[in-house]
Amino acid sequence: MKLVNGQSLIGTPVLDEVEIARARHLLVHVQSHDGPVMKLYLWDQAARDFCKKFKSYENTPTVLLVTTVNTKSLGGTLALTSMSSSRVFMDYDVQPTIDYFGWLGSNPQSAERVDAEVVTKRETLTIGEILSYIKQGSTKGQLGFFECTATMVHGSTWYYxxxxxxxxxxxxxxxxxxxxxCGKVNISGVAQYLLYTQYSVTL
Structure with missing residues (x-):
């Protein structure tokens, strides 16, 4: 593991379980055995299991094994996403993680290999700041990937x-x-509520 929700393992990441439960996921940057750094998105139960195991270790765990994941490409970067059947294991949980932990001890240079273009921290920005970034990036040929988190506000005075x-x-x-x-009469009505959004950008 390289980063947990944008936090380096060197500084012992602090996991906010309330925030993770609200967001329903967390992001872990993982260094594969002989490949690139990848983004691993853990959702729902897998995220809760990760938090529980991560906090149970006296020393910060560094090896992570997640079973049954979906693979996809986001902006040219390989990303992994947990599924409902995914299970989470760390350092000394099972024999494969024990073996890999031992291999890392004998190959410390592998643990230090990082792709700076992939391992990036999230920044929460306003819509105006994102627009400014897009305008500047278009002139410099840069790309940015944006993630939007929305919250439905039930009981809001703004709805139709x-x-x-x-x-x-x-x-x-x-x-x-x-x-x-639609030109129809006697339709079924649905309440549309105010939606608060929060954007984060990976630069």
């Missing part, structure tokens, strides 16, 4: 009733709701 088919604001008819876009 929409058509369940097309989400257009519904209008009141004599006896039912109508949709001007």
């Amino acid at each position: 009733i929409s058509c369940s088919g097309c989400n257009t604001k519904a209008t009141k008819g004599p006896t039912s709701l109508m949709c001007s876009k």
Whole structure:
């Protein structure tokens, strides 16, 4: 492991379980045996298992084994995503992690190999700052990858009733709701609420 939610292992990462539970995932940068640094996204139960195991170790664990993951490419970088059947193991949990931990001890240069373009920290930015970055990046030929976290605010005073088919604001008819876009009467209405969003950017 290289980074846990953007924190270096050297500084003993502090895992905020409340925040991780709210976000439902955490991000771990992992160095593969003979390959590149990859981004590993642990979701839901896998994220909770990671936190529990990580905190149970007296010394900061460095070896991670996760079973059953999906692979995909994000911006040319290989990324791994946990599944509901994924299981998490660390340093001395099972024989494969014990063997790899021993191999790292004999090959310390492998633990120091880092791809700076992949191992990056997240920064929380305003929409204005993201727009400014995009404008500057387009002139310099740079690429940025953005992640948006949204929170549905139930009970908000800002909402409207929409058509369940097309989400257009519904209008009141004599006896039912109508949709001007679909041209239908007696539609099923769905409440559309205010959405708060938070953006982070990987530079």
